Amino acid sequence: xxxxxxxxxxxxxxxxxxxxxxxxxxxxxxxxxxxxxxxxxxxxxxxxxxxxxxxxxxxxxxxxxxxxxxxxxxxxxxxxxxxxxxxxxxxxxxxxxxxxxxxxxxxxxxxxxxxxxxxxxxxxxxxxxxxxxxxxxxxxxxxxxxxxxxxxxxxxxxxxxxxxxxxxxxxxxxxxxxxxxxxxxxxxxxxxxxxxxxxxxxxxxxxxxxxxxxxxxxxxxxxxxxxxxxxxxxxxxxxxxxxxxxxxxxxxxxxxxxxxxxxxxxxxxxxxxxxxxxxxxxxxxxxxxxxxxxxxxxxxxxxxxxxxxxxx
Amino acid sequence: xxxxxxxxxxxxxxxxxxxxxxxxxxxxxxxxxxxxxxxxxxxxxxxxxxxxxxxxxxxxxxxxxxxxxxxxxxxxxxxxxxxxxxxxxxxxxxxxxxxxxxxxxxxxxxxxxxxxxxxxxxxxxxxxxxxxxxxxxxxxxxxxxxxxxxxxxxxxxxxxxxxxxxxxxxxxxxxxxxxxxxxxxxxxxxxxxxxxxxxxxxxxxxxxxxxxxxxxxxxxxxxxxxxxxxxxxxxxxxxxxxxxxxxxxxxxxxxxxxxxxxxxxxxxxxxxxxxxxxxxxxxxxxxxxxxxxxxxxxxxxxxxxxxxxxxxxxxxxxxxxxxxxxxxxxxxxxxxxxxxxxxxxxxxxxxxxxxxxxxxxxxxxxxxxxxxxxxxxxxxxxxxxxxxxxxxxxxxxxxxxxxxxxxxxxxxxxxxxxxxxxxxxxxxxxxxxxxxxxxxxxxxxxxxxxxxxxxxxxxxxxxxxxxxxxxxxxxxxxxxxxxxxxxxxxxxxxxxxxxxxxxxxxxxxxxx
Numbered sequence: 001x002x003x004x005x006x007x008x009x010x011x012x013x014x015x016x017x018x019x020x021x022x023x024x025x026x027x028x029x030x031x032x033x034x035x036x037x038x039x040x041x042x043x044x045x046x047x048x049x050x051x052x053x054x055x056x057x058x059x060x061x062x063x064x065x066x067x068x069x070x071x072x073x074x075x076x077x078x079x080x081x082x083x084x085x086x087x088x089x090x091x092x093x094x095x096x097x098x099x100x101x102x103x104x105x106x107x108x109x110x111x112x113x114x115x116x117x118x119x120x121x122x123x124x125x126x127x128x129x130x131x132x133x134x135x136x137x138x139x140x141x142x143x144x145x146x147x148x149x150x151x152x153x154x155x156x157x158x159x160x161x162x163x164x165x166x167x168x169x170x171x172x173x174x175x176x177x178x179x180x181x182x183x184x185x186x187x188x189x190x191x192x193x194x195x196x197x198x199x200x201x202x203x204x205x206x207x208x209x210x211x212x213x214x215x216x217x218x219x220x221x222x223x224x225x226x227x228x229x230x231x232x233x234x235x236x237x238x239x240x241x242x243x244x245x246x247x248x249x250x251x252x253x254x255x256x257x258x259x260x261x262x263x264x265x266x267x268x269x270x271x272x273x274x275x276x277x278x279x280x281x282x283x284x285x286x287x288x289x290x291x292x293x294x295x296x297x298x299x300x301x302x303x304x305x306x307x308x309x310x311x312x
Numbered sequence: 313x314x315x316x317x318x319x320x321x322x323x324x325x326x327x328x329x330x331x332x333x334x335x336x337x338x339x340x341x342x343x344x345x346x347x348x349x350x351x352x353x354x355x356x357x358x359x360x361x362x363x364x365x366x367x368x369x370x371x372x373x374x375x376x377x378x379x380x381x382x383x384x385x386x387x388x389x390x391x392x393x394x395x396x397x398x399x400x401x402x403x404x405x406x407x408x409x410x411x412x413x414x415x416x417x418x419x420x421x422x423x424x425x426x427x428x429x430x431x432x433x434x435x436x437x438x439x440x441x442x443x444x445x446x447x448x449x450x451x452x453x454x455x456x457x458x459x460x461x462x463x464x465x466x467x468x469x470x471x472x473x474x475x476x477x478x479x480x481x482x483x484x485x486x487x488x489x490x491x492x493x494x495x496x497x498x499x500x501x502x503x504x505x506x507x508x509x510x511x512x513x514x515x516x517x518x519x520x521x522x523x524x525x526x527x528x529x530x531x532x533x534x535x536x537x538x539x540x541x542x543x544x545x546x547x548x549x550x551x552x553x554x555x556x557x558x559x560x561x562x563x564x565x566x567x568x569x570x571x572x573x574x575x576x577x578x579x580x581x582x583x584x585x586x587x588x589x590x591x592x593x594x595x596x597x598x599x600x601x602x603x604x605x606x607x608x609x610x611x612x613x614x615x616x617x618x619x620x621x622x623x624x625x626x627x628x629x630x631x632x633x634x635x636x637x638x639x640x641x642x643x644x645x646x647x648x649x650x651x652x653x654x655x656x657x658x659x660x661x662x663x664x665x666x667x668x669x670x671x672x673x674x675x676x677x678x679x680x681x682x683x684x685x686x687x688x689x690x691x692x693x694x695x696x697x698x699x700x701x702x703x704x705x706x707x708x709x710x711x712x713x714x715x716x717x718x719x720x721x722x723x724x725x726x727x728x729x730x731x732x733x734x735x736x737x738x739x740x741x742x743x744x745x746x747x748x749x750x751x752x753x754x755x756x757x758x759x760x761x762x763x764x765x766x767x768x769x770x771x772x773x774x775x776x777x778x779x780x781x782x783x784x785x786x787x788x789x790x791x792x793x794x795x796x797x798x799x800x801x802x803x804x805x806x807x808x809x810x811x812x813x814x815x816x817x818x819x820x821x822x823x824x
Contacts, residue, residue, distance in 0.1 A: 210412040216368055218400030218427045218478070222392075232417050307417055308462040 103184030112195030349533030582618025591648035623785030
């Protein structure tokens with residue numbers, strides 16, 4: 001329990017540091033948001049008035065503290081381009097991107113873990129080699145390209161879904177989830193190949209360990225040795241990988257949202273960067289940081305549950 | 313009926329084009345309650361034979377011929393299902409390295425009861441009771457706590473006791489112990505041997521004891537088989553083997569056991585070349601937010617003179633290696649002074665395999681310190697490496713080899729040759745022979761004494777093996793928990809030890 005509290009504390013500290021870095025970075029980037037909002041024809045007086053209205057005339061530490069106090073209460077300011085609350089803009093799109101991520105995570109685990117275990121179980125057989133070859137190809141294809149292939153195969157040829165025909169969850173929940181399955185598959189495929197490979201090689205590594213021989217010497221069946229002894233040990237590196245894979249998958253979903261025409265966070269992030277709409281960009285980066293740090297916290301706790309040697 | 317009858321056991325590997333036989337015509341008979349020793353150097357086929365008897369050789373590229381009959385039943389090449397009903401129940405095993413032989417993510421209790429789970433229909437409660445009793449029987453204190461621990465929370469000796477408890481829980485008829493004491497400290501070694509004796513006496517369990525250590529085998533076994541290159545070269549009662557060995561190889565093995573005979577006539581000792589005074593070294597250990605210092609060396613003082621071999625003995629964790637590191641300047645003492653006349657003292661390590669860079673040639677490894685510390689030309693360096701490689705009994709051809717192309721003994725020779733390159737006065741040898749087979753051990757020790765005599769080198773010789781230390785050293789330091797508890801010359805320490813710890817060490821080694 002003490003371990004968990006310590007981890008939570010370090011997560012919060014990390015978040016503060018991230019917020020400080022992000023805020024300062026966007027405050028010192030060249031470019032005047034007031035100018036880009038009013039256009040190049042604006043007079044000096046109206047620019048100054050706009051800066052005052054946007055709070056840009058105050059010193060940076062005061063702006064940071066104001067922003068931080070707002071952020072803690074869930075208020076991330078107002079978007080420069082749309083003049084609406086950043087929080088409501090993000091909340092609107094968050095379920096879409098979150099669904100995509102959760103789907104991808106599940107698909108990655110559901111494909112990678114059983115196949116990795118199965119391939120290692122059948123090590124050296126023809127089926128193992130077939131799995132390895134397909135896996136190598138799968139690992140080499142980036143998500144945006146597998147996204148295009150999936151659109152071609154399932155969308156255009158097989159007509160399982162209409163490419164570009166995104167429907168919102170409130171209008172048609174079933175249609176929404178079916179549509180989201182395909183981009184999630186595109187994001188998950190290369191990552192599932194990595195999980196497969198990692199689990200496969202760590203299971204094969206476990207086979208040579210002394211405790212496996214001990215387990216056989218007690219009269220265990222091969223199945224009992226494989227599932228009762230080796231699997232838990234072999235899953236330790238895989239758990240570490242999950243945390244890293246997630247950060248990568250967020251980046252992957254931003255691109256894949258463009259391929260499949262999904263109006264998620266990725267789209268707002270891209271337009272906000274183009275428009276220098278910094279409050280939105282900062283908020284999205286903080287959100288991504290919260291998700292990554294949160295998942296890594298869960299991974300650490302899971303790690304501790306699986307491996308008693310951690311934290312001692 | 314014999315408990316175990318092995319006849320004409322042959323084991324072949326088929327992973328290369330030409331099959332390689334590792335065990336030839338192995339015969340063994342064991343009665344109930346008998347203790348048989350299986351002795352040989354690494355690669356002699358002793359572990360292979362034992363694993364075959366335990367039914368643990370099931371690689372698909374391996375062929376086994378002959379017959380292994382256990383209680384009247386043929387078990388060689390029998391279906392795995394039939395074998396399983398014996399494993400963990402009638403035939404049990406204890407392995408060399410207790411840490412890696414236990415599953416790191418399962419609790420001790422789970423692992424000790426596992427055999428019961430597989431072979432009996434006992435309830436969880438009954439199993440726990442039996443497990444606690446088994447842990448008690450291997451003389452573990454606080455068995456309930458051990459039951460709920462993980463392997464990494466126990467010491468080496470405790471882990472091996474746990475392994476024995478897990479093996480003995482089903483009251484097997486045959487216990488196969490494959491080098492069960494090799495990874496343990498000398499005092500723990502003798503405790504484990506005593507424990508095996510007790511088990512044999514009280515439970516009438518037959519024990520097949522595999523070891524490279526002839527002195528241990530002579531303490532424990534009634535009958536002994538000696539193996540070399542896959543053959544049983546000699547077998548007989550323990551007394552026959554040790555008192556009147558027939559075969560040349562057996563005689564060589566026995567001769568190579570470090571005895572307390574000196575290898576070296578004493579040569580005059582010169583002036584002081586190293587002086588350590590009141591040295592304290594501590595590390596800080598983090599325990600949550602609190603940090604607490606651990607004192608590894610406490611007020612250590614000693615001197616080493618020219619042409620002197622000083623022995624440093626003690627068990628693992630007593631601070632021997634920390635002292636060595638402090639002496640050559642890898643660690644700085646908190647207080648106290650280290651004076652060294654030699655600017656470039658050299659070190660030789662225990663594991664010659666791990667301490668040589670596998671991607672570099674012998675020549676590169678030997679010349680590396682010269683490149684870093686001297687302005688010698690390439691020609692001079694080459695001449696020197698040639699001189700030194702010949703000095704350690706190898707020849708020019710070895711200079712272009714890689715470490716993987718050398719045997720363990722050759723590797724340690726290369727390490728010694730490399731340490732001579734800077735013409736040091738002092739060499740610190742940290743367990744230089746404990747990873748080597750006993751006949752190789754004798755050769756390397758001989759080399760070290762030759763160099764000592766020829767070059768007038770001084771050694772700080774760190775070892776846990778009191779026989780080797782007696783052979784090599786003029787003066788001996790006994791270390792316990794970071795303190796030098798006794799210091800004296802060879803006769804004082806071995807014939808008239810003062811400190812109780814010295815006495816305990818000598819007793820465990822069978823020297824008192």
